[in-house]
Amino acid sequence: MGKVATTEALRFMTDCLKAVGTAATAAQQQADLLIEADRMGHPSHGLNRLEFYVNDILSGACKPNNQPKILKENASTAWVDANHVLGATVSHFAMDLAIKKSKQTGVGWVTVKGSNHNGMAGYWSKKAADKGLIGMAFTNTSPLLAPTRSKKSALGTNPLSVAAQGSDNEIFYLDMATTAVAVGKIEMKMRNGESLPKGWAQDPEGRETQDAELAYETKCLMPLGGGEETSGYKGYGLAAMVELFCGISSGSNYGHKIRSWSHSGEGGPANLGHCFVAIDPENFAPGFGDRLTECIRHWRQLEPSNENLPVLAPGDKEKKAAQITDENGTVSYVKQQLDSSAALAKKLSVKPMKIVNY
Amino acid sequence: MGKVATTEALRFMTDCLKAVGTAATAAQQQADLLIEADRMGHPSHGLNRLEFYVNDILSGACKPNNQPKILKENASTAWVDANHVLGATVSHFAMDLAIKKSKQTGVGWVTVKGSNHNGMAGYWSKKAADKGLIGMAFTNTSPLLAPTRSKKSALGTNPLSVAAQGSDNEIFYLDMATTAVAVGKIEMKMRNGESLPKGWAQDPEGRETQDAELAYETKCLMPLGGGEETSGYKGYGLAAMVELFCGISSGSNYGHKIRSWSHSGEGGPANLGHCFVAIDPENFAPGFGDRLTECIRHWRQLEPSNENLPVLAPGDKEKKAAQITDENGTVSYVKQQLDSSAALAKKLSVKPMKIVNY
Numbered sequence A, B: 001m002g003k004v005a006t007t008e009a010l011r012f013m014t015d016c017l018k019a020v021g022t023a024a025t026a027a028q029q030q031a032d033l034l035i036e037a038d039r040m041g042h043p044s045h046g047l048n049r050l051e052f053y054v055n056d057i058l059s060g061a062c063k064p065n066n067q068p069k070i071l072k073e074n075a076s077t078a079w080v081d082a083n084h085v086l087g088a089t090v091s092h093f094a095m096d097l098a099i100k101k102s103k104q105t106g107v108g109w110v111t112v113k114g115s116n117h118n119g120m121a122g123y124w125s126k127k128a129a130d131k132g133l134i135g136m137a138f139t140n141t142s143p144l145l146a147p148t149r150s151k152k153s154a155l156g157t158n159p160l161s162v163a164a165q166g167s168d169n170e171i172f173y174l175d176m177a178t179t180a181v182a183v184g185k186i187e188m189k190m191r192n193g194e195s196l197p198k199g200w201a202q203d204p205e206g207r208e209t210q211d212a213e214l215a216y217e218t219k220c221l222m223p224l225g226g227g228e229e230t231s232g233y234k235g236y237g238l239a240a241m242v243e244l245f246c247g248i249s250s251g252s253n254y255g256h257k258i259r260s261w262s263h264s265g266e267g268g269p270a271n272l273g274h275c276f277v278a279i280d281p282e283n284f285a286p287g288f289g290d291r292l293t294e295c296i297r298h299w300r301q302l303e304p305s306n307e308n309l310p311v312l313a314p315g316d317k318e319k320k321a322a323q324i325t326d327e328n329g330t331v332s333y334v335k336q337q338l339d340s341s342a343a344l345a346k347k348l349s350v351k352p353m354k355i356v357n358y
Helices: A006-019 A024-039 A047-058 A087-105 A121-129 A183-191 A212-218 A232-250 A288-300 A316-328 A335-348 B006-019 B024-039 B047-058 B087-105 B121-129 B183-191 B212-218 B232-250 B288-300 B316-328 B335-348
Strands: A002-005 A069-073 A077-081 A107-115 A134-139 A160-165 A171-176 A272-279 A330-333 B002-005 B069-073 B077-081 B107-115 B134-139 B160-165 B171-176 B272-279 B330-333
Touching (some): A002 A335, A006 A024, A006 A047, A006 A330, A006 A335, A024 A121, A024 A316, A024 A330, A077 A087, A087 A121, A087 A272, A107 A232, A107 B107, A121 A160, A121 A171, A121 A272, A134 B232, A160 A232, A171 A316, A183 A212, A232 A272, A232 B160, A232 B288, A288 B232, A316 A330, B002 B335, B006 B024, B006 B047, B006 B330, B024 B121, B047 B335, B087 B121, B087 B134, B087 B272, B121 B134, B121 B171, B121 B272, B134 B232, B160 B232, B160 B288, B171 B316, B183 B212, B232 B272
Parallel strands (some): A077 A107, B077 B107
Antiparallel strands (some): A002 A330, A069 A077, A134 A160, A160 A171, B134 B272, B160 B171
16 A cells, blocks of 8 residues: 555646646546545545546547537426536536526436546535535446346446535435445455355356355446345346436436446447436425434444444445545555556656655 | 225225225325235235224324425425325325426425325325326335444335336336335244345344344344445435435434334324425436336346346336236235224224125
């Protein structure tokens, strides 16, 4: 592991995106999305993703300097064509629209087509929560999830996220893939030579497997809930719901029609679909923030089954990770990540990322 | 098991509700909600619930002839006080409002306080789907779900449902509790002398248990996803999200503040919270219904891991059950249910339900 000043990692990511032709604002916005994931303890969605975005720009699949465009609009809705810009660019555009509409009518519901990967879903719902709204964000992704009983995948990890601000600086923050786990967790088990818990992944024959290496190779994840007996069809249903809000509504690629996400940027434009929602709780009962904070604190003080493992409220893990990052002023990366970033710096003629301690 | 003509079961339920003073329309609406659950293969939410509603009326906790009232309104939102009417009465009222608003602004989002149990969540989202909209319905319920790591429950089974109509008469229908399973499934395992799968339920010490009898007695369910290693915190997060939309938004009772649901109608007004959403897909890309149907049919034709277990689309189980019910013209009930209905008929001086074959 090596440590990098948070500001330096942000600078490096911005520079790399600019080096492949991205205008300053778009580069900064995308880099901020990535650093937030590293900051909140989700490194899979941070610097780790940078090279994918860079390659998508180099291949022409992503066109960072295009402009997103509203195709249809109603008092509470908008349908947006991302025009193949970076995920952060169109997600700001679309969530800003949803926020504006929710301030007027109570709700904003915006769907997006023609987009690229837009990072950590919670970043977008939190953007609305920071304005005192209930924020929600959904996106479809490349197929990885096997519908219950299916041998093969047909839906993405399709994350959903919800965030809302309570009183006294508490926040409700839920950001979850609708698969049981992400591929990254399988990779970790494999590296540690451990076997997988039941309910995570399938083998090439569509059977549940606990063999981490085989699961990593197969890349066919089980939905949240695992097998049929433990209601995995609910996770499958949730992934399908996310697709309903994203690709099926927006007319982007959807489900089985989405390209495999390759490191090399092959396969043409991703044409992903997103959905952004903002709801103003001021339209309902007074005291929303107080009730939310009362709940969050009630959950935290519940007696735990194991006294060493306190009960957490949704988002506590991320909050804690962000606090530690901010106290240290640094983010940590594995050696492999630092090496590939150094190589990327060289390839793009960008000033390499300065490592504080290695 | 005994068979009862569907129309006769509906008549009986309507009569029982009328016998305790419910006006005709409210009684019919509540009875229709119950028969639909029996029809679609969810007997736990059908006739099985009738006596709970009757007792809540007899105890004065439910006031079936009150009128729901709009407390606050915006172009796309409404905040409604159910005024302790039956769940069906206010749910029709609130979903009709959401539907109307969605036709005007694109979205309707309505929260309800002061309500009673409103049956099968999918009934309400389907009401919007039948109008060509994306419908969603959420409700909070009495505490049964243990947040991840917690010894005791603090949230309800908090169901969420989503429905939408595809072209060519296909429907997307998702109706799911955010616990791994309902208490009824544990009861079935117990009756069959089987042990439980992992991830369903906890014992009084907050440990996962596979002892069906102990689990049934403890009534402390694990969230969708089961234990922490299989991401049960996602199911916990979803249950909390449903509470955010229902009690925390509407100012009804919420989470740990909801009474235990007793058969006897004790504990005062339930004061439950619901949330109803309608979104008009016409505001997004043309071809919504075709894409939805293409997906549904793609999922169904996926190669299954076990050739005897075909892959289903969300809602296929319910669709099939409803078809069979309609073909037979009858619903089936277990002996215990028929006996308690006969006793209820006697108690309320209502014409007993005619059993076709026993």
